[in-house]
Structure formats: structure tokens, C-alpha cells
Amino acid sequence: MDFDLNKAQKLLQQSARDFFARECKPERVRELMATDTAYDDGLWRAMADQGWTGLIIPEEFGGLGLSLVDLIAVGEEMGRACLPGPFLSTLWAAALIDRAGGEGQRKLYLEPIAAGDMKATVALLEADADWNPESVQLRAEKEGKDFRLRGRKEFVTDAEVADLIICVARGNDGLVLAPVVKGAKGMKIDATPGVDASRKLYSVEFDDVVAPEADALAFNTRTLDAVESATAIAVVALCAEMLGVMQWTLENAVEYAKTRQQFGKPIGVYQAVQHQLADMFLMAEGARSALYYAAWSVSENDPSAKLAVSVAKACCSDAAREVGNRGAQVHGGIGFTWEHNLQLYYKRAKASEIMFGDANYHREEIARKVVDGDEG
Amino acid sequence: MDLNLTPEQRQFRDELRAWLQSNAPSPWSGSKAEEEKGPYFEYLRNWQREVSEGGWAAISWPKEYGGRDAKLIEMAILQEEWARAEAPPLINSLGLYLIGPTIIAVGTEEQKARFLPKIVSAEEIWCQGFSEPNAGSDVASLATKATLDGDHFVVNGQKIWTSLAHVADWCLLLTRTDSNAPKHKGITALLVDMHSPGVAVRPLKQMTGDASFNEVFFDNVRVPVANALGEVNKGWQTAITTLMNERANLGAGTYVIFKRNLDELIERVRQTKRVQNPLFRQKLAQAYVELEVFRLTNMRSLTRISQTGVPGPEGSILKLQWSEFNQRFAQTAMEALGPHAQSWGFDGGRWVFNYLRARANTIEAGTSEILRNIVAERVLGLPKSY
Numbered sequence: 094m095d096f097d098l099n100k101a102q103k104l105l106q107q108s109a110r111d112f113f114a115r116e117c118k119p120e121r122v123r124e125l126m127a128t129d130t131a132y133d134d135g136l137w138r139a140m141a142d143q144g145w146t147g148l149i150i151p152e153e154f155g156g157l158g159l160s161l162v163d164l165i166a167v168g169e170e171m172g173r174a175c176l177p178g179p180f181l182s183t184l185w186a187a188a189l190i191d192r193a194g195g196e197g198q199r200k201l202y203l204e205p206i207a208a209g210d211m212k213a214t215v216a217l218l219e220a221d222a223d224w225n226p227e228s229v230q231l232r233a234e235k236e237g238k239d240f241r242l243r244g245r246k247e248f249v250t251d252a253e254v255a256d257l258i259i260c261v262a263r264g265n266d267g268l269v270l271a272p273v274v275k276g277a278k279g280m281k282i283d284a285t286p287g288v289d290a291s292r293k294l295y296s297v298e299f300d301d302v303v304a305p306e307a308d309a310l311a312f313n314t315r316t317l318d319a320v321e322s323a324t325a326i327a328v329v330a331l332c333a334e335m336l337g338v339m340q341w342t343l344e345n346a347v348e349y350a351k352t353r354q355q356f357g358k359p360i361g362v363y364q365a366v367q368h369q370l371a372d373m374f375l376m377a378e379g380a381r382s383a384l385y386y387a388a389w390s391v392s393e394n395d396p397s398a399k400l401a402v403s404v405a406k407a408c409c410s411d412a413a414r415e416v417g418n419r420g421a422q423v424h425g426g427i428g429f430t431w432e433h434n435l436q437l438y439y440k441r442a443k444a445s446e447i448m449f450g451d452a453n454y455h456r457e458e459i460a461r462k463v464v465d466g467d468e469g
Numbered sequence: 470m471d472l473n474l475t476p477e478q479r480q481f482r483d484e485l486r487a488w489l490q491s492n493a494p495s496p497w498s499g500s501k502a503e504e505e506k507g508p509y510f511e512y513l514r515n516w517q518r519e520v521s522e523g524g525w526a527a528i529s530w531p532k533e534y535g536g537r538d539a540k541l542i543e544m545a546i547l548q549e550e551w552a553r554a555e556a557p558p559l560i561n562s563l564g565l566y567l568i569g570p571t572i573i574a575v576g577t578e579e580q581k582a583r584f585l586p587k588i589v590s591a592e593e594i595w596c597q598g599f600s601e602p603n604a605g606s607d608v609a610s611l612a613t614k615a616t617l618d619g620d621h622f623v624v625n626g627q628k629i630w631t632s633l634a635h636v637a638d639w640c641l642l643l644t645r646t647d648s649n650a651p652k653h654k655g656i657t658a659l660l661v662d663m664h665s666p667g668v669a670v671r672p673l674k675q676m677t678g679d680a681s682f683n684e685v686f687f688d689n690v691r692v693p694v695a696n697a698l699g700e701v702n703k704g705w706q707t708a709i710t711t712l713m714n715e716r717a718n719l720g721a722g723t724y725v726i727f728k729r730n731l732d733e734l735i736e737r738v739r740q741t742k743r744v745q746n747p748l749f750r751q752k753l754a755q756a757y758v759e760l761e762v763f764r765l766t767n768m769r770s771l772t773r774i775s776q777t778g779v780p781g782p783e784g785s786i787l788k789l790q791w792s793e794f795n796q797r798f799a800q801t802a803m804e805a806l807g808p809h810a811q812s813w814g815f816d817g818g819r820w821v822f823n824y825l826r827a828r829a830n831t832i833e834a835g836t837s838e839i840l841r842n843i844v845a846e847r848v849l850g851l852p853k854s855y
Binding site for chain 1: 757
């Protein structure tokens with residue numbers, strides 16, 4: 094039994110940490126957050142040069158063909174850097190295309206995504222803001238050889254910068270996954286300013302958008318499976334980011350407690366402060382355990398994978414928020430200022446907690462499995 | 470990352486599982502009164518003798534002392550299988566997991582030959598005399614005095630919270646041998662015969678009604694100098710070795726017991742309308758999450774210890790996790806079962822017992838406050854607060 098990143102994964106993680114320390118400094122993060130899309134083409138290209146835009150995309154489509162465990166090694170560093178931009182959105186869309194797309198579609202989309210030439214996202218949520226794909230209502234009406242998409246999607250991440258939006262719609266026979274390219278006629282994108290300006294949210298109106306049936310990624314029951322398993326991958330990647338957010342917060346709070354002096358001593362000498370920091374460490378370590386297991390079980394197609402992903406997201410959601418709270422408390426007044434970088438991570442933690450369902454949502458998922466005995 | 474057992478580990482597990490299946494006795498159904506060496510004590514002692522004859526009692530010890538040189542992962546497998554088979558506990562657990570390893574680490578050859586075999590066979594039961602009325606978390610401030618008199622120490626003082634003292638034949642006793650030295654430097658660990666004249670044991674009844682702790686009084690008890698474990702006045706190092714073993718050994722078996730408790734609670738809740746109440750569903754799911762995190766953190770610790778070779782602060786982290794989990798879980802069970810939960814007649818009183826017993830979890834074997842201090846200082850590198 095070996096429950097740790099291996100040597101190559103640790104090296105990959107270190108190189109990612111060095112890369113982001115160089116290419117994605119906090120000042121740059123703040124500049125990007127102040128823009129409309131939080132997208133930096135130069136940074137994206139540099140990430141593509143590292144191969145990370147295609148990290149888990151199969152080698153036949155120009156990706157690195159690595160596993161989800163490799164991905165979380167890099168993902169943690171993205172969180173530590175509070176990386177802005179459409180990495181997670183594109184990963185989610187790529188995972189969906191990889192699972193639901195035919196050979197031609199996979200080649201068509203995955204090659205440019207791996208090369209860094211295409212950003213993408215998934216439009217799932219609607220006005221009721223339910224993460225369960227089965228509650229999707231946006232209509233895909235069949236007319237001749239086309240689907241006509243009619244309705245509105247909410248909280249679509251990075252829609253403005255995306256070259257491709259996979260719209261999860263409801264057809265007569267179940268869910269339809271319709272790829273819609275940037276600038277498609279009838280598609281209108283409006284910003285939804287949210288708590289975390291490093292990952293932009295949008296409302297996307299589909300007003301009779303034409304999507305040829307031949308382009309749709311998959312049909313009927315397979316579609317739901319594909320959405321669920323692609324989302325599981327994105328959830329694991331998000332949890333890795335959240336762990337990085339926690340690590341940043343913990344390390345900075347510890348450093349602050351060692352240097353900030355009150356009553357003639359560093360505040361880290363007082364147990365009231367020590368125990369806040371010890372709790373932050375325990376929460377981050379617990380989250381790490383849950384994350385590693387989720388990544389491993391998804392990459393091994395373990396039967397418990399869905400449950401493990403919900404455990405990880407429930408755990409990381411509560412932990413990221415609470416580590417942020419304790420970290421802010423240890424910092425005192427300075428941690429509440431706009432000037433201190435803690436606020437960037439505090440907000441990122443909150444938005445990440447919400448994305449793909451918070452702890453309450455995932456605990457209900459867990460209850461369905463372990464209390465009701467629902468295997469699905 | 471590979472969470473599967475190796476073929477060797479699987480073989481070890483299968484062999485043990487088969488042995489337990491054919492050898493574990495039927496569960497004890499009589500009274501468990503622990504005040505004296507009654508039938509339950511003899512039942513447990515016989516069981517450990519059989520286990521030692523099967524070669525399963527001290528598997529982590531070196532082969533020459535009756536062990537198997539088992540690695541930590543095999544220890545974890547053993548604890549899991551034990552809990553899974555619902556096999557009775559080993560009565561001499563303090564000897565096997567704490568005192569034996571300490572004797573192996575710092576004892577003389579004579580001490581090893583004299584004491585180790587009888588720990589394995591449970592022929593001699595051990596207790597651990599560390600805490601005193603005025604030395605709890607601050608064990609190093611202990612006052613029980615050992616004065617040199619020829620080739621003997623003469624011991625006077627009192628210990629408290631001493632598990633198994635009422636049935637023990639021997640005690641690993643921390644004593645003060647130099648009152649002028651700084652508190653960590655005047656301590657000597659002694660191996661004391663509990664049958665010596667001057668030793669008196671008084672059981673302490675707990676909140677649960679059980680009496681598994683004791684007070685132990687030492688009145689001019691003579692202990693041969695040859696029974697010092699480790700060097701004289703260097704007993705603190707000996708004590709640390711024991712405490713590290715104490716915290717490193719809590720894990721896999723505990724998980725299986727907690728998991729069984731959770732499964733049985735869920736089964737109980739399913740029989741009520743509460744199964745549809747979102748509040749209880751959330752709490753049961755949260756218990757599942759916390760238990761998973763404990764299981765997985767334990768596996769990560771095993772991986773790390775097998776890489777570095779020594780138990781580190783991992784034990785403190787796991788102890789914090791399981792003790793606080795069990796208290797929250799015990800409360801969830803009380804809420805989910807409603808008025809039945811308080812009854813000593815419902816499910817054999819297991820829920821009310823667990824609720825009361827869990828209260829001690831964050832106090833025994835290192836309080837949560839001390840463990841957080843350890844995490845803050847040794848893991849996070851914060852300055853010492855005391």
C-alpha cells in the first residue's frame with residue numbers, strides 16, 4: 094500500500110509551484126481579477142507549453158495522457174497561486190467531450206484544447222441553481238436535422254472567454270450535449286459579478302440557437318453518465334485547488350503568527366492562536382486524505398468513486414471555508430483589508446465551496462448511498 | 470499511489486483471517502466486572518495465551534522475542550481483522566503495545582529475556598504508572614520518589630488513572646530520583662513487581678459505572694537497581710518512547726469499531742421516520758465523511774511512517790481525529806435514536822455507554838489541548854508556549 098504522491102508526481106508538483114511563483118504572482122492575479130475575463134493569453138500559452146492544458150487528455154489527441162492523480166499535484170499549486178482564468182472550465186468541458194464525444198468530435202475539440210488553442214466551458218445550471226443534471230430544463234427542440242436551444246443558463250464559468258460552450262439541454266428523449274461555438278447566432282452572454290473575481294461567472298441566453306443534431310455529443314442515458322463522470326473529474330480538480338488555497342492560508346497564517354509581536358512575544362506562542370493553527374492543519378490534512386482517495390478511485394474506476402468524490406467535496410467545502418475563517422482570525426485586522434492577499438483566497442474558497450455543490454449538497458448525495466443504500 | 474494490498478500482505482491477511490475464524494472464542498456473555506481477577510479476566514488471559522501460541526500476539530516485535538518483524542501495515546491489517554472478527558481484545562495490551570516495545574528499545578539483555586516472553590503469553594500482566602494526582606498532562610512534574618538504598622530503590626508516592634493495575638503483576642513506573650535536577654532530568658523508569666510489599670491498589674469507578682482505572686499507592690516499596698529501564702535519571706527518554714508508541718498504535722482497529730457503530734446506527738435509523746429527516750441525513754452523512762477522513766489519514770500515516778521508519782506527530786493527528794469524531798458520533802446517535810438512546814436496556818445499553826465512555830476520549834492518552842500543542846510546535850514550528 095502506498096498512499097502518497099509518487100516521486101514523479103512530487104517533482105511535477107514542485108515544478109508547478111515554481112512555475113506559478115514565477116508566472117502568476119499575486120500582483121498579476123489582482124490585475125487579472127480587475128479585467129472582464131481574468132484571462133491572460135501569455136500565461137495560458139505558457140501553461141500549454143508545459144502540457145498542462147492537455148494533462149489528462151489522451152496522447153492520441155496531443156495530450157500528456159496522465160492520470161487524475163498527476164492532475165491534482167498540479168491543481169494544488171493552481172490553488173496556491175489563486176490562478177485566474179478558464180483552466181477548470183476547459184478541463185470540465187474536455188472531460189465531457191472525452192467521455193461523450195465520438196472519435197471525430199474528440200479529435201476536433203481535444204486536439205486544440207490540448208494545444209492551448211481552445212478554451213471551453215460547460216453550461217449546466219439554470220435559474221433553480223440545482224447541480225443535479227437531471228433538473229436541466231433548457232429545451233433542445235428537434236427541428237429537421239437540428240436542435241434549437243431555447244432558454245437561459247446561469248453561473249456559467251468563463252463563458253466570455255470560451256471558444257466553445259457545451260450546453261446541457263433537455264431533448265425529447267433525455268439530455269442533449271450541444272457544442273456551441275463562440276459568437277453563435279442567438280447566444281447572448283452577460284456577466285454575473287460574483288464573490289470571486291478570479292473565476293468569472295456569466296448568464297448565457299440561448300435564443301433559438303441552432304445546434305446540428307450531428308454535432309451533439311451523445312444521446313439519452315449515456316449523456317447523464319457522461320455528465321456525471323466528467324463532473325466528477327472537475328470536482329476532484331476543484332478540490333485540489335481548494336487544498337492549495339488552504340495550504341496558502343495555513344502557511345501564511347503560521348508565518349504571521351511567528352513574526353507578529355504582541356505583549357512582547359510572537360503571537361504564535363499563545364495557545365489560543367496555536368490551536369487555531371493546529372485546527373487549520375488538521376482540516377487541510379483531512380481534506381488532503383479525502384482528495385487523494387477521490388482522485389485515486391476515479392482514476393481506477395473504483396466502484397466507490399462517486400461516493401469518494403462526494404466525500405472529498407463535502408470535506409473540502411467545509412474545510413476551505415473554515416481554514417479561511419481561522420486564517421483571517423489569526424491575521425487580525427490586516428487580514429480584513431483589501432490590501433492583504435488573504436482576501437483573494439478567502440473569496441476563492443467561498444466560490445469554490447459553492448461550485449459543484451456545497452457540503453450540504455454532497456452530504457445528501459452521500460446519505461442517498463450510505464443511508465438509503467442507493468447504488469446509482 | 471496504490472491502495473491495494475501486495476500479494477504478501479494479502480496472504481498475511483488471509484492466513485490471519487483463517488486463524489481467527491477457527492480459533493476466536495465465542496463472545497463473553499457474563500459480567501465484565503473488572504474489580505478482581507474474575508472469570509472474565511481468566512477468559513481474556515487464556516485467549517491471549519492461545520493467540521501467542523498461534524504467533525499472532527506481538528507480530529511487530531523482532532523474531533527473537535516472539536514476534537514476526539511485522540511492518541506497520543501488517544499491524545494495521547491485524548487490528549482490522551481483529552475488529553472484523555469481533556475477536557476478544559488482548560488483555561496485556563499495555564505490555565504488548567507500549568511497555569514491550571520500550572523494553573526492546575532501551576532495556577538490557579537480561580530485562581528482555583526476563584520480561585518479554587511473559588508479556589507475549591500474558592503470564593504477567595502489565596500496567597503503566599505515569600500520571601499522578603498533580604502530574605497529568607505535565608507528566609514530567611511527577612513526585613513519586615525513588616531513593617537509592619544499597620542495590621535497591623525505595624519508592625514512595627501515588628499514581629492515578631492506572632489502567633489494569635488491579636490485575637497487573639508488573640508496572641512500568643516513572644519515579645523522581647533527583648529532586649535537584651531540572652524536572653525532565655531527574656526521572657528514572659523502574660520495572661516494579663506489583664506484588665511487592667507496600668503496593669496498594671484502589672479501583673476508581675468511572676462515569677460509566679465500570680472500574681478500569683485505579684489509584685496505586687507505593688509505601689517504601691523496594692525495587693532492585695537492576696530493574697531500572699534505561700539509564701538512571703534518563704527516564705524521560707524512556708517515557709517518550711512509550712508515549713510515541715501509545716499514539717502510533719491507535720488507528721486501524723478503532724476504525725473498524727467506529728464503522729460498525731455507524732452501520733448499526735444507520736440500520737436503527739432506517740427503522741424510523743427519521744430516515745427521511747434531512748437533519749439526521751446530514752448528520753449521518755457527516756459521520757460517514759469524518760470516518761472516511763480518519764481511515765484515509767491513517768493510511769497516509771502508515772505510508773509516511775513506512776517511508777521514514779519512526780512514528781512522528783501522525784499519532785497526535787489521528788488521536789485528535791478519532792477522539793473528537795467519536796464524541797460527535799455518540800451525540801448523533803443519542804439524537805437519532807430519541808428517548809431509547811438513554812436506556813441501559815436498549816441494545817444492551819451500548820449507545821448510552823458509548824456516549825458516556827466517549828467523554829474520556831479527548832482526555833485519555835493525551836488531551837486534545839496537549840495534542841494541539843504538539844501539532845503547533847512540532848509540525849508547524851511555532852514557539853513553545855510552556
